[in-house]
Amino acid sequence: xxxxxxxxxxxxxxxxxxxxxxxxxxxxxxxxxxxxxxxxxxxxxxxxxxxxxxxxxxxxxxxxxxxxxxxxxxxxxxxxxxxxxxxxxxxxxxxxxxxxxxxxxxxxxxxxxxxxxxxxxxxxxxxxxxxxxxxxxxxxxxxxxxxxxxxxxxxxxxxxxxxxxxxxxxxxxxxxxxxxxxxxxxxxxxxxxxxxxxxxxxxxxxxxxxxxxxxxxxxxxxxxxxxxxxxxxxxxxxxxxxxxxxxxxxxxxxxxxxxxxxxxxxxxxxxxxxxxxxxxxxxxxxxxxxxxxxxxxxxxxxxxxxxxxxxxxxxxxxxxxxxxxxxxxxxxxxxxxxxxxxxxxxxxxxxxxxxxxxxxxxxxxxxxxxxxxxxxxxxxxxxxxxxxxxxxxxxxxxxxxxxxxxxxxxxxxxxxxxxxxxxxxxxxxxxxxxxxxxxxxxxxxxxxxxxxxxxxxxxxxxxxxxxxxxxxxxxxxxxxxxxxxxxxxxxxxxxxxxxxxxxxxxxxxxxxxxxxxxxxxxxxxxxxxxxxxxxxxxxxxxxx
Ligand SMILES: *[C@@H]1O[C@H](CO)[C@@H](O)[C@H](O)[C@H]1NC(C)=O
Ligand SMILES: *[C@@H]1O[C@H](CO)[C@@H](O)[C@H](O)[C@H]1NC(C)=O
Ligand SMILES: *[C@@H]1O[C@H](CO)[C@@H](O)[C@H](O)[C@H]1NC(C)=O
Ligand SMILES: *[C@@H]1O[C@H](CO)[C@@H](O)[C@H](O)[C@H]1NC(C)=O
Ligand SMILES: *[C@@H]1O[C@H](CO)[C@@H](O)[C@H](O)[C@H]1NC(C)=O
Ligand SMILES: *[C@@H]1O[C@H](CO)[C@@H](O)[C@H](O)[C@H]1NC(C)=O
Ligand SMILES: *[C@@H]1O[C@H](CO)[C@@H](O)[C@H](O)[C@H]1NC(C)=O
Ligand SMILES: *[C@@H]1O[C@H](CO)[C@@H](O)[C@H](O)[C@H]1NC(C)=O
Ligand SMILES: *[C@@H]1O[C@H](CO)[C@@H](O)[C@H](O)[C@H]1NC(C)=O
Ligand SMILES: *[C@@H]1O[C@H](CO)[C@@H](O)[C@H](O)[C@H]1NC(C)=O
Ligand SMILES: CC(=O)N[C@H]1CO[C@H](CO)[C@@H](O)[C@@H]1O
Numbered sequence: 340x341x342x343x344x345x346x347x348x349x350x351x352x353x354x355x356x357x358x359x360x361x362x363x364x365x366x367x368x369x370x371x372x373x374x375x376x377x378x379x380x381x382x383x384x385x386x387x388x389x390x391x392x393x394x395x396x397x398x399x400x401x402x403x404x405x406x407x408x409x410x411x412x413x414x415x416x417x418x419x420x421x422x423x424x425x426x427x428x429x430x431x432x433x434x435x436x437x438x439x440x441x442x443x444x445x446x447x448x449x450x451x452x453x454x455x456x457x458x459x460x461x462x463x464x465x466x467x468x469x470x471x472x473x474x475x476x477x478x479x480x481x482x483x484x485x486x487x488x489x490x491x492x493x494x495x496x497x498x499x500x501x502x503x504x505x506x507x508x509x510x511x512x513x514x515x516x517x518x519x520x521x522x523x524x525x526x527x528x529x530x531x532x533x534x535x536x537x538x539x540x541x542x543x544x545x546x547x548x549x550x551x552x553x554x555x556x557x558x559x560x561x562x563x564x565x566x567x568x569x570x571x572x573x574x575x576x577x578x579x580x581x582x583x584x585x586x587x588x589x590x591x592x593x594x595x596x597x598x599x600x601x602x603x604x605x606x607x608x609x610x611x612x613x614x615x616x617x618x619x620x621x622x623x624x625x626x627x628x629x630x631x632x633x634x635x636x637x638x639x640x641x642x643x644x645x646x647x648x649x650x651x652x653x654x655x656x657x658x659x660x661x662x663x664x665x666x667x668x669x670x671x672x673x674x675x676x677x678x679x680x681x682x683x684x685x686x687x688x689x690x691x692x693x694x695x696x697x698x699x700x701x702x703x704x705x706x707x708x709x710x711x712x713x714x715x716x717x718x719x720x721x722x723x724x725x726x727x728x729x730x731x732x733x734x735x736x737x738x739x740x741x742x743x744x745x746x747x748x749x750x751x752x753x754x755x756x757x758x759x760x761x762x763x764x765x766x767x768x769x770x771x772x773x774x775x776x777x778x779x780x781x782x783x784x785x786x787x788x789x790x791x792x793x794x795x796x797x798x799x800x801x802x803x804x805x806x807x808x809x810x811x812x813x814x815x816x817x818x819x820x821x822x823x824x825x826x827x828x829x830x831x832x833x834x835x836x837x838x839x840x841x842x843x844x845x846x847x848x849x850x851x852x853x854x855x856x857x858x859x860x861x862x863x864x865x866x867x868x869x870x871x872x873x874x875x876x877x878x879x880x881x882x883x
Contacts, residue, residue, distance in 0.1 A: 390619025
């Protein structure tokens with residue numbers, strides 16, 4: 340009864356409070372950080388807000404404007420409220436909000452759940468002041484809050500990625516509840532950096548978006564790193580809950596025009612927010628503006644189904660990937676990603692990704708390709724992401740079928756490799772995994788069946804949660820490599836992305852391995868590559 344009463348009271352009370360708005364599509368807008376670091380100012384914000392309008396980007400949906408770190412005064416006022424730094428923002432926060440709203444834009448606020456703000460040792464954080472700050476942000480007319488994770492555990496350590504406290508949802512939940520208590524709608528963007536376990540599980544409950552990686556870096560290699568880390572978050576992505584791959588580096592003079600299209604495509608199909616980080620003035624390259632303005636790519640990102648694309652096939656030595664995302668109205672987006680910095684021609688059998696026939700539009704070329712089936716030959720230029728919008732999709736007449744599942748628990752392990760029993764319900768589908776596959780280890784599967792000789796599609800069930808935080812600034816890639824040798828032939832290498840949100844959540848990577856012979860006597864050996872560990876292996880399934 341008590342519970343019933345409180346539910347009734349809550350329902351009655353709800354019209355008085357607003358709540359975190361579950362905006363159905365990923366946020367789009369502009370943020371100051373990538374171009375101005377923690378040094379925004381009123382003039383900078385106004386320049387770029389006006390840039391959104393003069394470039395036409397506002398009309399395409401980029402409406403949120405966020406001054407990132409560095410906007411504050413060092414002291415709170417007598418009522419303990421945060422204040423704007425009047426040297427940098429002479430008109431103050433409320434006036435800035437009015438100005439942005441007057442332009443038809445939305446006002447994004449930024450703070451963090453720590454003792455200080457990121458990028459400073461003296462600007463006050465929101466930790467312990469959540470209710471006051473949420474109220475102040477609402478009074479200024481804020482429409483969203485990006486909430487960062489610096490100084491989470493001490494006054495003098497800016498980045499703590501390892502402690503339980505730094506990884507905990509508690510500080511983010513406190514701010515979410517404080518925003519919910521305001522009589523103003525907010526979007527809540529969690530910037531916890533994807534540290535710890537199961538971040539998408541809790542963050543998607545309380546935030547519109549969650550940063551699933553360390554910061555983007557102004558170089559091509561961070562595209563590879565973040566793409567490998569976003570893979571498993573499709574489980575949490577849904578309308579109102581999106582994985583944040585960080586602000587775009589399009590227009591920042593770090594990538595070629597082709598690479599900018601690749602980066603933008605990858606963010607769009609994975610349903611990341613599309614937050615521009617470039618200066619929207621005369622220095623913005625025309626090609627970058629054109630990329631940011633592609634309406635087909637924007638509508639793929641904003642599609643009402645809100646399904647993150649899946650990495651459905653990878654060719655590591657050949658350096659290309661196949662990504663496939665479901666869209667509304669029974670459409671799909673097919674992304675063919677050339678990680679090689681050279682042009683190459685690749686072949687893809689649509690049947691191997693579950694498609695019989697489909698009509699296709701090459702999105703970036705803006706041309707119809709007519710009806711496609713079976714084997715496509717795709718010419719890719721260096722670092723190109725080809726995006727094909729598929730409609731009228733039919734299933735293959737003769738689909739690939741499983742001809743057997745081979746658990747690691749039934750394989751011969753050598754060297755450091757050990758078989759480990761996982762907590763109940765994990766390490767799908769067997770509950771066991773081969774772990775510690777180091778330099779001298781191998782896992783040998785015998786008696787593998789094949790109906791015919793040649794290349795087979797293998798669905799490898801693996802576990803990798805070796806995520807990059809400090810190595811993110813360098814060459815951390817969120818991958819572990821595995822070599823696969825069939826019947827004593829030449830071994831081949833694959834880079835496995837993250838599989839899940841902990842060391843027990845299985846992911847599946849589909850690869851093609853050659854050298855099988857018809858019959859039931861095939862032998863497949865998995866090994867680590869060089870001196871770095873392989874992903875843990877649960878088993879694999881063969882498809883023909
Ligand atoms: C305001 O910003 C300026 C420029 O960054 C800085 O020098 C000054 O210390 C800040 N003042 C306060 C009170 O935060
Ligand atoms: C910062 O806040 C203090 C205390 O409220 C105030 O005296 C000072 O003028 C402010 N300085 C700036 C730059 O905003
Ligand atoms: C941080 O500093 C404040 C005041 O300067 C102090 O009250 C608090 O205990 C400090 N916290 C930590 C974790 O050092
Ligand atoms: C890709 O190749 C071009 C031309 O050879 C070169 O200028 C560029 O630095 C390369 N990019 C990367 C990320 O290595
Ligand atoms: C398509 O490619 C596969 C190999 O990927 C090959 O076995 C098959 O014969 C090809 N089919 C056609 C119709 O070319
Ligand atoms: C899809 O198929 C339907 C009939 O099956 C047809 O009317 C329609 O024109 C097709 N759409 C495209 C884009 O080809
Ligand atoms: C396990 O391996 C043996 C041969 O080593 C094979 O006979 C048996 O069918 C395998 N069982 C499974 C479940 O794969
Ligand atoms: C494992 O979990 C299932 C449900 O997920 C439950 O029915 C079963 O009792 C659990 N087994 C153990 C040993 O905890
Ligand atoms: C695996 O290979 C990829 C490139 O194919 C590379 O970027 C990555 O660093 C490798 N991973 C490890 C852990 O060595
Ligand atoms: C691993 O191998 C690389 C080169 O292949 C070498 O530079 C590095 O020192 C090795 N690391 C260890 C721990 O042996
Ligand atoms: C998981 C991870 O990358 N942890 C790093 C957190 O930061 C400390 C200090 O910078 C590193 O030593 C850890 O490796």
